[in-house]
Amino acid sequence: MIARRDLLVAGAVGGAALVLPAPNEAVALPNETTVVPGARSVGNFQVSTLDPTTIPKYVTDLVIPPVMPKARHSERHGIDTYVIGVRQFSQQVLPPALPSTTVWGYGSLGDSSTFNYPSFTIEAKTDRPVRVTWVNDLVDSQGRFLPHLLAVDPTLHWANPPGGTSGRDSRPTFTSTPGPYTGPVPIVTHLHGGHSTEESDGYTEAWYLPRANNIPAGFATVGSFYDEFREKFADGHGLKWDPGTATFQYANDQRASTLWFHDHTLGLTRLNVYAGPAGFYLLRGGDGDLPKGALPGPAPAFGDRPGTRYHEIPLAIQDRSFNSDGSLFYPTSREFFDGFAGPYIPTTDVPPIWNPEFFANTMVVNGRTWPKHEVEPRRYRLRFLNGCNARFLILKIADSPTVRPARSAVPFWQIGNEGGFLPAPVRLERLLLANAERADVIVDFTGIPEGTELYLINEGSDEPFGRGEPGVAFPVADPATTGQVMKFVVGPLASKDTSVPPDRLRLPRIRPLGSSSVTRRLSLNEANSTNPLVPPGTPVQNLLGTVDSAGNPVLLEWDDPVTENPRLNATETWELYNFTVDAHPIHIHEVAFEVVNRQPFTGSPTPPESWERGFKDTVIAYPGEITRVKARFDHPGRFVWHCHIVEHEDNEMMRPLQIGGRRTEGH
Template sequence: MFFLQCRKTVFFLGVFFIGLSLIVFAATTVSADQLDPSTIPKYVTPLVIPPAMPFESKDSASTRYQIAAKQFQPQILPPGYPTTQVFGYGDATGPAPGLPGTRYHYPAYTVEVRSEEKVQVKWINGLADDAGNFISHFLPIDPTLHWANPPGPRDHRPEFVDVPGAYKGPVPIITHLHGAHVPPISDGNPEAWYLPAAKNIPADYFTRGTFYDSVLPAESGTAWFEYPNTQRATTLWYHDHTLGMTRLNVYAGLAGFWLIRDSYEDSLNLPGPAPRAGDPAGTKYYEIPIVVQDRSFNTDGSLFYPDSRDFFGDYEGPFIPGTNLSPIWNPEFFGNAVVVNGNTWPFLQVEPRKYRFRFLNGCNSRFLIMKVVSDPLAARPVSTALTFSQIGNDGGLIPNGPVTVEQLLVAPAERADVIIDFSAFAPGTELYLINEGPDEPFGGFPVEVPASSATTGQVMKFSVGGFTGIDSSRLPAPGSLNPALPVLGPVAKTRDLTLNEIAYVPQDAPVEAHLGTAENGPMGWEAHMTETPMLGDTEVWRLINLTADAHPIHLHLVQFEVVGRFPFDVTAYAAAQHAYIDGGKMGTLPDPLSFATGDTSPPNSWEAGRKDTVISNPGEVTMVKAKFDLPGLFVWHCHILEHEDNEMMRPYMVMEGQCASFDPATNNLHVPCLEMGDQYSLDLSLANNNPLQFSLADITAISGGSQCASYNPLTGILHLPCAEYFGLRYSADLSVTGTAPYTFELFGYSQLP
């Protein structure tokens, strides 16, 4: 849960050259038990094309799926190597993993839907063995983070008297459909997790997160979510989103594609088909989703992920509780092998014709810069053998596209929908998809040290074969794409939000990254809520990057417009911001435009239209515009998963009108906006005028104590300490925005001890 008080004492770094990129886990680092990636044969395994996820039932009202997370051991490395234990999603109505006909896979099968098609999914936490006992995570869970923490306190950063080892209890999950326009109850809030329905879970463990909810009655270990798919044709993906351990559950394999189609896309006659449920064996596909991930392996075939700080810089402690530093969590992770659709360095036999590829960067921390070349070992940068015709991005087809690009810059969680035309190449030609992104945090162009050409600088191979038929598909003419875009409307508010680096004592310790506001500086997940757009409003968020590295920033709920970017003097701006905060926030909050060192540049051609994830470059202010058209609680965060898991994530709430109003005729205070999945409200009765005090009159869906609110006229804050949700007490603080009849806006929302 998010709090008004943060346990850590921190200061933020305004000098942008002190940063995370100075202390990276190198992809070339190999311990004695790790598999040397240079010894893994390349291009011996055919690319797996994820089949379509079968639905359980369908009628005029909705389409229903049952999708479970299970543990199994696929062949990720080439034949002859050991199998690899993973978590993966699959069709819960079909055979279990390992049985003939199973529909469990890493990555998961693709869910394909139509725009406006209502879909209900029963998400099942199946991380239990055949005897019904829970299975522990095979990757190291750091219990010192602010995480789900089933042993309690739930969704809380626990306290320790000694340095703890990794958590070995039952594994929580919660699935987020990334890029979906969906109400909060089905958004996959990080605190809406749940444990498997295992028989040996300790009696004192929490089995559900603070904000667990379900659109339909659900038994233990499950949740029903509903997706209206009220958006245009696009490439989404679903993945785990559990508080403080997303990096581990996604690295373990919990991810898959979710494709939305519409009539406009149908009319374009793009390359296809894509996999459909019930396709006969041997069906040829010319539309292929491709997820690129980096992984490291141990010699026994298991996934390697750091279980200590030994693999990141040279910091050796002390750790919690002696300092504020977590003993297991690492600020970033860069694997030393490339996995594409679940296999290391696969190949795809292609015909000399057009193909549509939907690329997803599924890496934890790595930015990809992909090219198609004829020599994968050539000195970087390599001249391209052909270009990409990019027709879409996160939010769907690009207006006035396609755009022709020689390389694809794709940050973690971003998607690129492209057409590649192999028709100019003779059978027998071999082409290679390579990566020229760095084996360390991305700081913008030029890339000083590209990925190793022998390992992480290669992705997959295209082998051109013979032509088996007629290619009747079309590559849209340049500038011809004209998808209908939602109207964002006039801007009601501009927010200045910051990306910050946090340093702790001792001074040689690794830093962390936090989001924050220009007014308050860095703020963790637990700090009071600051982003509260009004329902139906359009806002511009200016992302002020004070760090050394680029960060992919993702907003739940919305598909936004990238407005542009401008460079600024980080040192001067940070000094002015510090002075404002240290001076008690007196005077004028510094405007980043006053520190601009160049003109505002428009978005890159491939960023046109709508997106849900944007690259915020160091030393730049990145501006996005979004309309907030569904009420309730959502989150925004960095999609470098190691950052997201350790405080670089913030809640935001879309407000329905004023959060509280006082009616002097009835002496009642009405508070309608304490919303967590459902709408909750409370009413309080005026008990004393100086200062205003209220006693509880009525609560809808929640309950509380007798002295439920007090107003401090010196601070203008109304304090409500007695709202209760799922047995835990919460406190809401509201700031006065007018005189009698008093009205209030949400100022903070926190969990009480």
């Protein structure tokens, strides 16, 4: 297959090149890396994974995650209360003829049957708070900590529990190349899309280890911000977090929308999320929602009888690879990415294990590879989530699983995105979904004959996404494997469809943000190694930063002083200058933002896409463009903004966001 970056080069020769920024002067970083816009090798060192073409497709029924049970006595004080742990367990992710997979997942601590990958769904109501005690239960039956399922690279700027309280949340130094970290695993859960206060946001340095009986002496058991946020939560809510837990409260004072929760630990998010802990959080009600019955339903509810038919279904799409024994495969060496076999840190600046991106070779929906689902000839509400680590999805419903370009057999009517409903439904033949983006859509199977088979297919790329038309600007995902997602089989109609046809739906009113008082110029960058022992063009980090007065990027690492420091209640415009060759999904915590426009570095602005109107929390920043978003920062405190390609996020493509007064301690 032609590498996308080779295509870019070929495109340049043909005169159809993507507009890239004028080459800037190389920017020196403290660790002697420089920014070199341009190609890098995409050679693949071969390892044997379970051959995805040998995994039978469409033999397993889709799992629709049930509702997460509340804790007992949860009705007190008008707050819905949950106690949710992360545990390790075995699940049949692959079809039954193949081995089961050891995964991690969330579940209600009182009922082991609720532990699932992905999590059971939290159902929340607007303006009714939800309080969750998140428990790190990654221990064995003897109470000893469980090591990570995947290879942890200890050379990144990461949680680093072995560093103790003085060395936690840092980039440790080594005298020889270390192997993977095999100690107790820190976790911290972020509600993605939540209008959260700082102590409940799941700050990346507010992680905590399990309360295991064999934590090695000298280890930090919590991250740098844990104690402060624990105090703040106790002051505000009268509850002190127990060791191995953190309790967060979500006010739900925001528009009805599709949120999700997942791990957010510094330098570990790619691995913790890949292992399984993620779930939907569906917020309903209020004047940002539609009256009951307007949209297809029901969704799962507590106490449903077995066999209940659901017409509202959340779909978490994730790519995963497996070893032949059924265990999850994730690269254990940098060599997997580009064949670079060392020397690594500390001889050079190349991390020994971290891969700049990982594209897996199977597609998993709600925790099953290539599932099937019988639908009625009626309307469905499908809430899509791209839960992949690095893969952008371009989804279509087609009548053939393998023909490319695929013909759209049934359109999507997109009605919502991350921030709730759009101003009006949008008819689309395909859905472009970057990592962490959500699309709330209606799919109308009405009138389709019983027995018809339809396929949710993916015409995204098997490589980092840039932009453009599938099959023209880039090769589409392998039609035999990652180009297929799931199958719908049309069955008989079981009951009359009383939902409103999407072209006649009137969606709730949007209250736009006012004008902004501050404009920030921010940069997205990729840094290559400049070590003479390393081939030119070898990426070692992705970084956010600012833009100087000459228009050049100023690259900043996680630990550099805070630069994004909006005043409390300020409305700001953020201009995201993407100096890399790839698109990056940028997520800002605490806020729901408006996408203002996009503008090539040399060119005029274009308005947001029809499906980007309303409010979003994650936006695609295309290469060689300025992507403008506008947000009101209305909770004081410490948050983050970052790339949601989680391999990037884990290696410096994340920056602190300090709303209101500056902290004196920390950075």
